[in-house]
Amino acid sequence: MAVPARPLSPALLSAIWGMAGLLALAGAWQWGAMVFGPFVLPSLAETGEAVVRLVDSGKAGPALLATLVHALAGCAAGGAVGFLLGVAGGLAMPVGAMSYPVFTALLGTPPIAWVVLALLWFGPGGGAATFTVAITAAPILFIATLQGMRSRDRGLAEMAQLYRAPAFMRFTDLVLPALADFLIPALATALAFSFKVAVMAEVLSGADGVGGGIATARSHFDLPETMAWIVLAIAVLILADALLLAPLRRRRAGRGAPVPLSAEA
Amino acid sequence: MLSLSGLRLRFGAAEIIAGIDLHIGAGELVVLLGPSGCGKTSLLRIAAGVERATAGRVENGFRRVAMVFQDPRLLPWADARDNAAFGLKAAGMGKAERRTIAEAILLRLGFSAGDLDKRPSQLSGGMMQRVAIARAFALSPDLVLMDEPFSALDVGLRHDLQALLRAEVEGAGAAVLFVTHDVTEAVRLADRIVVFSPRPACVVADVTQAPMLASVGAAYEASAALLRRAEIAAALAPPGASPLALAGARERLSLAGKASAARR
Numbered sequence: 001m002a003v004p005a006r007p008l009s010p011a012l013l014s015a016i017w018g019m020a021g022l023l024a025l026a027g028a029w030q031w032g033a034m035v036f037g038p039f040v041l042p043s044l045a046e047t048g049e050a051v052v053r054l055v056d057s058g059k060a061g062p063a064l065l066a067t068l069v070h071a072l073a074g075c076a077a078g079g080a081v082g083f084l085l086g087v088a089g090g091l092a093m094p095v096g097a098m099s100y101p102v103f104t105a106l107l108g109t110p111p112i113a114w115v116v117l118a119l120l121w122f123g124p125g126g127g128a129a130t131f132t133v134a135i136t137a138a139p140i141l142f143i144a145t146l147q148g149m150r151s152r153d154r155g156l157a158e159m160a161q162l163y164r165a166p167a168f169m170r171f172t173d174l175v176l177p178a179l180a181d182f183l184i185p186a187l188a189t190a191l192a193f194s195f196k197v198a199v200m201a202e203v204l205s206g207a208d209g210v211g212g213g214i215a216t217a218r219s220h221f222d223l224p225e226t227m228a229w230i231v232l233a234i235a236v237l238i239l240a241d242a243l244l245l246a247p248l249r250r251r252r253a254g255r256g257a258p259v260p261l262s263a264e265a
Numbered sequence: 266m267l268s269l270s271g272l273r274l275r276f277g278a279a280e281i282i283a284g285i286d287l288h289i290g291a292g293e294l295v296v297l298l299g300p301s302g303c304g305k306t307s308l309l310r311i312a313a314g315v316e317r318a319t320a321g322r323v324e325n326g327f328r329r330v331a332m333v334f335q336d337p338r339l340l341p342w343a344d345a346r347d348n349a350a351f352g353l354k355a356a357g358m359g360k361a362e363r364r365t366i367a368e369a370i371l372l373r374l375g376f377s378a379g380d381l382d383k384r385p386s387q388l389s390g391g392m393m394q395r396v397a398i399a400r401a402f403a404l405s406p407d408l409v410l411m412d413e414p415f416s417a418l419d420v421g422l423r424h425d426l427q428a429l430l431r432a433e434v435e436g437a438g439a440a441v442l443f444v445t446h447d448v449t450e451a452v453r454l455a456d457r458i459v460v461f462s463p464r465p466a467c468v469v470a471d472v473t474q475a476p477m478l479a480s481v482g483a484a485y486e487a488s489a490a491l492l493r494r495a496e497i498a499a500a501l502a503p504p505g506a507s508p509l510a511l512a513g514a515r516e517r518l519s520l521a522g523k524a525s526a527a528r529r
Contacts, residue, residue: 159338162313163331163400165355173354177342 042224050228059213063229064236066209067198070126072240074133075194079187081134082141087175089142090149099142107139115201126208129201136197137190144186148179180252188245195237266290267312267408267442272321274307281307282318283465291327291407294434294441294476296451299461300501305444308466309410312442327408327440331401335413337393339385339400345371345392346381349399356404363403370399374429391422398426402433409434411443415450427453428478448488448501452477458491462500469500 008016026044033043042050054060082103089096114135118128152175160170202211210233217225267289274282281304289295297305310316311323313332331352339348349367350358358366368381374395385393394414401409411430415423431454434441445451451458453476460470472491477484492498 155334155336155338156340158315159332159334160351160355161315163352163355163404165351169355173340173343173351177340180342 038223040223042227046224047227047231050222050224051231054213054225054228054232060232063209063213064232066126066207067195067202067211067233068236068240070129070202070207070209071133071191071194071198074130074198075137075190077130078134078137079141079190082138082143083145083183086142086145087149089146090152096146096150100146103139103142106135107143111136111197111200112204115204118201119205124205124207128205129198129207129209129211132201133194133197136193140186140190140193141183144182145179148182149175151182152178180248184245184248184252187248188241191241191245192237195233195240199233266324266326267440268322268324268326269308269312270322270324272308272311272323273319274304274311274316275319280465283467284321285461285466285468287459287468289408289440289442291440292438293456294431294443294454295457295459296443296445296455297459297461298445298448298451298501299466300463301446303461303464304466305446305461306412309412309442309444313410325408327406329404329406330408330410331404331406332410333394333397333401333412333414335416337385337397339393339396341385344382344384345376345388345396345399348385348396349403351400352404367399367403370403371396374399374433375425391418391426394418394426395429398430398433402437402439405437406439409439409441411441413445414443416445416447423450424453424481430454431476431478446501448491449484452487452491453484454478460491460497460500469496470494 029041030044033041033046038046051060085095085099085103089099111132114132115128118131122128122131156174156178157170160174165173198209199211199214201207202209203215204211206212206215210229213229214226217223217229267287269285269287272282272285272287273280285308287295287308297308299305307316309332311318312325313330314323314325340351343351346364346367347354349371350363353363353366354360371381372378376392376395380388380392383392385396388396397414401411415426418426427450430441443451443454452474455474455476458470458472458474459468460472461467462469474487477487492501
């Protein structure tokens, strides 16, 4: 007698479809390499060899660590400022009203302008990259937090007041969970931007990190190595997202409607 | 004891409450009955301390005060057990102890063990309101303020919850100030019914009675008897209702009560 097949779990199905998407991207890349040739787009095999070479030579580890530090430190510092001012803006109208146009201006300023200024202010090195990441991440978190604070349920706040909930409990039990729907996509966006901006700042400042590696590879016209650095940077971003944000998404998904992976989605 | 003396409330030019004296003793279930928008909820909010009266005195000798709102106001991200334990957590009680107390009350209010882990989105309206009642009574309050907590529920469910509430109140020995615009609900629940006039609110009647939960027919009869009093009928009449229509409504209510009593 045939045993009925057990349906795949949603997480496994999601992983299978995710792999299918990555395979489609790899297929498109390989097709591009075959059509345009190695001087425009190196093949998957050439890039793979370059990745192995970078890892074996011991260049990849320190560079990835440096970019990770620039991206995470900048994202944490800028995100914390944006989050705290967003909470303050939600509690005190003048703070929100004063901060909003400032952060809108920061959000609209091209990161490249900040890189140039940061190079003049901090000199070449990791400081410029970290600063540029921080100033890029802060407005993303500020706007999401302020929106969340303004959308929170006043009835629940009154209930908590009547039950004499202490301020810290109101923050952890009411404010933070209510902000989760706004913060989780904003954090994913900020983290992705942080890696992009960190690498760009490193390229321009000649600092250590993936950006420094890309700058060196570019000066040697070494396309497979350039692509290898890009692949390694994306792998680290995906790993950071899986370790830092996926647990938050899973926790949030357990209480109702799903949350998109990113505010851009 | 909760004492409200010479209480007045104005919002700008609008007078909401025009001088009310009300005293509620320990273990008493007092229903504030009045038409919609007459200022009952405002009075409850003043008693709760979240709104200030324009004039008058509020003396609250009750130490533990809880409130049940018209909507359940549950945390969407917390399960029934944690929602019921919210007040205990606010009071600083440890996790295991507060969850045990919340569980016991929820089970008494008709929850099954499997329902305790459900979030509000997985519960019906009646179940959510039971969680809100459990949250209030988990505190072992000596005063519970209730703002039309059953108004969004159907009649059968409302009757069930009224019986559960009365049993809970008698078990806990808590005083309750219960706001409603439903005469039959007032009659079924109250030890005392205080009738408010339309806005600006003042007390038009203060009736002491025995709660009539046991018989629907008797509750209808008592409601009709209340509405036969001209000052109460006038206070509860919808705006623009003629005296003739009111008399007809009172008569229909009385006949419905007699028919229901005869069926029993």
